[in-house]
Amino acid sequence: MSPAKPALVPVSSAAVKWLANGQRGTSSETIFTHLTGIVATSGYESHPHDPADLGRCRRLLEQVPELRHAFSRMRDVSPIWSRLVDEWGLLSEMMDLEAPDWRKGRGTCPKTYNRMKQIGC
DSSP: OOOOOOOOOOOOHHHHHHHHHSOOOHHHHHHHHHHHOOOOSSSSOOOOOSHHHHHHHHHHHHHSHHHHHHGGGGGGTOHHHHHHHHHHHHHHHHHHHHOTTGGGTOOOOHHHHHHHHHTTO
């Protein structure tokens, strides 16, 4: 008998709003698809490759809080996602310190980018 799969996150009005109007990229779409079961990707799974990608993923998790609670399940997507989940808090702190206005599209994050490269992004 195979182990039961974790339940998918129900789709809220916040999730529908993100689908319609959110800042989307393949890595944030991968989070949405993996956690909800609704295909939002353009055909392949991806992880964030730079701070701009990371920012889109962070916005998704802020705008759709129920996905944040299931985020640890992203470890199942790939070894890189597993490392990202483990480092998410540190990457977020680094990004916030380097570019406090990243949500407004301002600032650069070279240290965050270097750390992302160190973990395989």
